[in-house]
Amino acid sequence: MCGIIGYTGKRDAVPIIIEGLKRLEYRGYDSAGIAVYADEAFGVAKRKGRIAELEAELAKVNISGNVGIGHTRWATHGEPNDVNSHPHLGEKSRIAVVHNGIIENYKQIKDTLEQKGIKFVSQTDSEVIAQLCEHYYDGDLMDAVIKVANALEGSYALGIMCLDEPDILMAIKKDNPLIVGISDDGNFIASDVPAILPHTKQVHYMNDKEIAILRADGVDFFNMQKEPIVRKPETITWTMEGAEKGGYPHFMLKEIMEQPRVLKETIANTLMDGANKTAIDSLDISHFNKVIITACGSACYAGVVGKYVFERLCRISVEVEFASEFRYKDPIVDDKTLVIVVSQSGETADTIGAMREAKKRGATTFAIVNVIGSAIAREADYTAYTAAGPEIAVASTKAFSAQLVLLYILAIRFAQKLGTIDDAKTAELIAEINNLPEKATEVLDHTDYIQKYAAGSINSKSVFFIGRNIDYAISFEGSLKLKEISYIHSEAYAGGELKHGTIALIEEGVLVVAIACCPNLYGKIFSNVEQVISRGARVLFVSTEDTKQTDKLSLVKLPQVHELFSPSLSVIALQLFSYYVAANKGLDIDKPRNLAKSVTVE
């Protein structure tokens, strides 16, 4: 995610903003910038790279002023470079804007403004906001901001300055966090508490489509009808370290909780006009007679789920291969093979190696990555981006969920092109996907039950994750999550396969996590559950169906959802289970032993 900070007060804004941006570095970024009101014009400095690059630039341009906005950019539209960095200005340089979020209708707005002769300089969706605000500005900044907010579709947190109203800093947000900090020394806006914690603990958490007007001596809030809103500030009690985690004890839990927003942004980013849709639309799936998904770890397990969805919708067979195996197995690949490469970091050595091996043999490569400008993003023939923002915890959660929804949409688009689903089916599936963020929120509203159950599972010696069909597919990720953060051995197993040997391991007290979201297989997996219970196991039953709970069977009830997309909900229960087992064991959840966030070596 991007980071925003703004200041207006008696002090020079530049050092305050630079220090605030440094406190937002943990969010991850690829460029940074600042704009201050300096007499008759904005002083602007913005650079690709670290904040140190920005500071070097500031030493050259030497700007200062009492009102300013700053930004750390995590690229979602337009590669990381100086021009795409924020702040963005209108073409007359009368309005300066910093933005966090994704504008879904930016292309339509950009086309309209360009037809009016307005010249754009960047490839970003954010520049549209500055240009539109300047276009609407007619002497009243709040009027212009209200018109902009009514025109934008998508998510945004905005800091806005106007040369003609130099004593104010304006802010508005929708579906992206933004806080207002107040102090005797001046007033602040920020994406997150760490940026302003050294200056104040008095903050307002802005609500969607409220407008904040900050002056050196005070802050006023208004609604979209320009009616004043009376608000009381809240007092932050966190430490600095706690603040970076948004008040959560670990980044992993914060990132689990971010999933509804990440799902919403990745879905929007892939369904609307933009880089993802262009990449998907330009690929002719009918050209290929073989599809392989290759990746490592969780990314590969997202591919296992993707296999089931592709095969069900496109009626083509899909192979899933660990990249470390694929690259050295003399793979059967030619120019009729599509190789889908999945990677959060875009820098995993084995996945890069697998992609290069596939390309060498004539395959077409389609990458799903989370980091713009990463090696895989640069080298793949086609690239689509998850909008998970930086994932700090080593154990992947929100990036994995974003990979799932992108794979679902890819499968739907390919099935449309192949004619294996009609328009009605397409509409039904897209509607189901659009409902996932809300359903994910419902799952997250029941963490206390999972937390309690996990507390009673910390002494498990080995845990079995079982399922059938797509529930079996997601069981691999559930098993990996438990292993990598709680250090408890676990195994994913096809429910129907247990009786062919592995059930010999089931004895008194063994924990089995059963996933059951496929209605037509419910009876089958439930009989597997009865088999293991009869041999002494206790079962955590993760299902879209209700069932009678007993002392041996505990139910995590999921919202109703199309079975093909049920992994997006069942995985949240599995993530939470693993998280709370590890938390009860007091382990270093964000940095588990022996693991790295990105395995850039073989």
Ligand code: AGP
């Ligand atoms: C998942 O929780 C792990 N952190 C690990 O398996 C990870 O998914 C794998 O190393 C692949 O990383 P990538 O997505 O950055 O390529």
